[in-house]
Amino acid sequence: MIEKIYRALFCLEDLREILRETAPEHRLSDEQRERFGSILNEIKMILGDKRSDAKIKYVVDEIELRTREEEFINIAPIQAAGRLTAEARKALIAYGDGYSTCDYCFKPFRIDYIKRPPINEFIDELAEFVGMDAARVVRGARNGFQIVSNALLEKGDIVLVSSLAHYSLCLAIESVGAIWKEVPLSEDNIITGENTGTKIEEVKEETGKLPKLVAISHFDYLLGNEHDVYGIAKICREYEIPFLYNGAYTVGVIPVDGKRIRADFVVGSGHKSMASPAPTGVLATTEEFVDTVFATTKLKGDVTGRKFGIKEHYLLGCTVMGAPLVAMMASFPKVKERVKHWDEEVDKSNFFIAQFLKIKGNRVSSEMPRKHTLTKVDTTESFDRIAKTHKRRGYFLYDELSKRKITGIFPGATKEFKLNTYGLNWYQIKYLGEAFNRIAEEYGVGVED
Numbered sequence: 001m002i003e004k005i006y007r008a009l010f011c012l013e014d015l016r017e018i019l020r021e022t023a024p025e026h027r028l029s030d031e032q033r034e035r036f037g038s039i040l041n042e043i044k045m046i047l048g049d050k051r052s053d054a055k056i057k058y059v060v061d062e063i064e065l066r067t068r069e070e071e072f073i074n075i076a077p078i079q080a081a082g083r084l085t086a087e088a089r090k091a092l093i094a095y096g097d098g099y100s101t102c103d104y105c106f107k108p109f110r111i112d113y114i115k116r117p118p119i120n121e122f123i124d125e126l127a128e129f130v131g132m133d134a135a136r137v138v139r140g141a142r143n144g145f146q147i148v149s150n151a152l153l154e155k156g157d158i159v160l161v162s163s164l165a166h167y168s169l170c171l172a173i174e175s176v177g178a179i180w181k182e183v184p185l186s187e188d189n190i191i192t193g194e195n196t197g198t199k200i201e202e203v204k205e206e207t208g209k210l211p212k213l214v215a216i217s218h219f220d221y222l223l224g225n226e227h228d229v230y231g232i233a234k235i236c237r238e239y240e241i242p243f244l245y246n247g248a249y250t251v252g253v254i255p256v257d258g259k260r261i262r263a264d265f266v267v268g269s270g271h272k273s274m275a276s277p278a279p280t281g282v283l284a285t286t287e288e289f290v291d292t293v294f295a296t297t298k299l300k301g302d303v304t305g306r307k308f309g310i311k312e313h314y315l316l317g318c319t320v321m322g323a324p325l326v327a328m329m330a331s332f333p334k335v336k337e338r339v340k341h342w343d344e345e346v347d348k349s350n351f352f353i354a355q356f357l358k359i360k361g362n363r364v365s366s367e368m369p370r371k372h373t374l375t376k377v378d379t380t381e382s383f384d385r386i387a388k389t390h391k392r393r394g395y396f397l398y399d400e401l402s403k404r405k406i407t408g409i410f411p412g413a414t415k416e417f418k419l420n421t422y423g424l425n426w427y428q429i430k431y432l433g434e435a436f437n438r439i440a441e442e443y444g445v446g447v448e449d
């Protein structure tokens with residue numbers, strides 16, 4: 001079915017291509033009209049033929065069609081909440097041309113001032129959405145870290161990160177010559193305000209200065225545990241150290257109120273959690289830091305005297321443009337709505353985990369009960385035992401899941417792996433739980449009723 005839909009879609013693009021070949025006065029030539037007609041017929045044939053077996057595998061050359069969201073239940077940890085809405089996919093088709101968002105860009109020539117499509121309103125709404133004063137769309141959460149690092153840090157400055165911090169945050173800090181140090185986890189694998197305070201004191205003692213920034217994710221990417229961002233922000237306030245709230249796994253799925261948290265920066269990821277294409281993300285801040293991170297250009301050319309208006313230099317002027325930006329905007333109404341239903345996502349996550357834990361030997365490495373849809377599970381005492389004697393070794397689990405049209409776990413992993421149930425409906429959740437149970441039963445692992 002999906003291949004048929006792709007075939008028809010591609011034909012429609014070929015029709016569009018013909019329009020792009022015409023000159024306004026000439027309309028379609030005979031040859032073009034003929035080609036148009038034959039493509040139209042092909043579409044009718046594709047859609048009309050119930051048995052249609054003419055399959056296609058490639059977009060072009062070696063670029064395969066991507067069909068896993070249509071053909072599988074995808075529980076890939078990083079992909080679940082970045083799946084596009086239908087609206088976003090339509091926007092991609094319509095705004096795919098390079099600098100498409102520049103059609104109606106007038107003075108002062110900045111992407112966040114464009115009114116058609118209403119990018120300006122979107123940027124304002126984004127700030128409100130995360131409870132901050134000002135926001136910009138950036139090229140992924142990592143670009144948000146990079147912008148803040150550039151604006152705030154000098155060589156040798158110290159930044160506190162979580163012991164579960166994402167590599168991209170550490171690299172952003174390193175890239176400006178600053179140093180990251182880790183706040184240790186509590187016994188429950190949580191970053192607390194207390195541990196953050198202790199680490200601040202340690203750094204002060206060792207180096208004689210305070211960290212320049214504390215950057216901690218609300219939910220980490222390794223366990224999907226919730227960290228005490230309120231407590232951390234409070235400690236940061238006391239020491240007057242700016243706090244960056246990393247919402248890569250929250251902004252776009254959970255309501256986030258940066259001001260209530262008392263964060264100085266909120267960073268989110270469009271392609272991870274806002275149903276947006278890559279590379280997209282959000283960087284938001286308060287009045288206090290607007291002029292620092294969104295600083296405008298001051299220099300002028302020594303030969304020409306040229307200046308670049310109000311371009312923001314840490315952002316390199318315009319950030320995300322064209323199709324990714326418009327698709328992010330197109331998804332936004334649904335994203336705003338879906339954060340209100342986070343509780344149900346957590347319910348489904350816990351429902352699945354309860355099913356999963358019926359399998360003898362299965363454990364959960366993340367905190368319990370689950371507060372997120374991203375979970376790390378431990379199957380050392382169940383599936384890994386089977387892997388030891390299976391001819392496909394660890395791949396057997398991946399194979400068995402694939403057979404049941406489930407994808408997204410790391411091929412070969414049978415000890416510990418992550419999965420994300422975000423966005424699956426109840427029917428799919430139950431199917432997923434049953435699939436794991438059936439696999440366990442087939443290999444003689446006990447399953448509770």
Ligand SMILES: *Cc1c(COP(=O)(O)O)cnc(C)c1O
Binds near residue numbers: 139141169268271
């Ligand atoms: C995924 C992730 C990032 C990186 O996000 P991008 O938008 O791809 O740059 C950063 N931090 C955490 C905690 C993440 O999970």
